[in-house]
Amino acid sequence: APERTLVLVKPDGVARGLVGEVLSRLEAKGLRLVAAELRTLTRETAETHYAEHSERPFFADLVEFITGGPLMALVVEGPRTIEAFRALAGATDPVKAAPGTIRGDFALEVQNNIVHGSDSPESAAREVKLFFPDLG
Numbered sequence: 242a243p244e245r246t247l248v249l250v251k252p253d254g255v256a257r258g259l260v261g262e263v264l265s266r267l268e269a270k271g272l273r274l275v276a277a278e279l280r281t282l283t284r285e286t287a288e289t290h291y292a293e294h295s296e297r298p299f300f301a302d303l304v305e306f307i308t309g310g311p312l313m314a315l316v317v318e319g320p321r322t323i324e325a326f327r328a329l330a331g332a333t334d335p336v337k338a339a340p341g342t343i344r345g346d347f348a349l350e351v352q353n354n355i356v357h358g359s360d361s362p363e364s365a366a367r368e369v370k371l372f373f374p375d376l377g
């Protein structure tokens with residue numbers, strides 16, 4: 242069965258004009274776009290989305306960053322989409338991300354790492370519902 246995941250082009254990626262680049266890589270890989278919206282997150286949505294990190298020292302900065310400008314929220318679908326997108330994105334720390342990955346090619350700092358992708362089927366279900374509650 243096809244699997245869905247939430248992908249965010251974070252505010253740094255939108256500001257740097259990398260939405261098209263990310264979409265090109267997803268589409269070239271064969272992942273199918275099922276929803277897309279440019280929006281600026283409220284603090285409440287950001288805190289809910291990143292609730293698992295609420296005790297981490299970087300949480301306050303992360304919420305400031307992710308609400309600091311428009312981001313592109315996407316739902317993508319395909320076989321093993323969660324794993325497939327995480328491979329395209331590369332390691333969370335862009336310095337450790339392999340060249341050829343989105344983070345490896347375009348980022349240097351762990352916070353400003355261009356994209357987010359759900360890390361498990363459980364978080365994908367939760368995150369897709371948070372961003373696109375009306376998606377069938």
Ligand code: CMP
Pocket residue numbers: 294299303333351352353354356357358
């Ligand atoms: P993301 O995959 O969206 O999940 C949590 C985010 O927190 C991460 O990408 C980064 O944008 C941000 N972040 C900031 N500092 C750190 C850190 N030290 N470790 C992991 N994530 C961090």
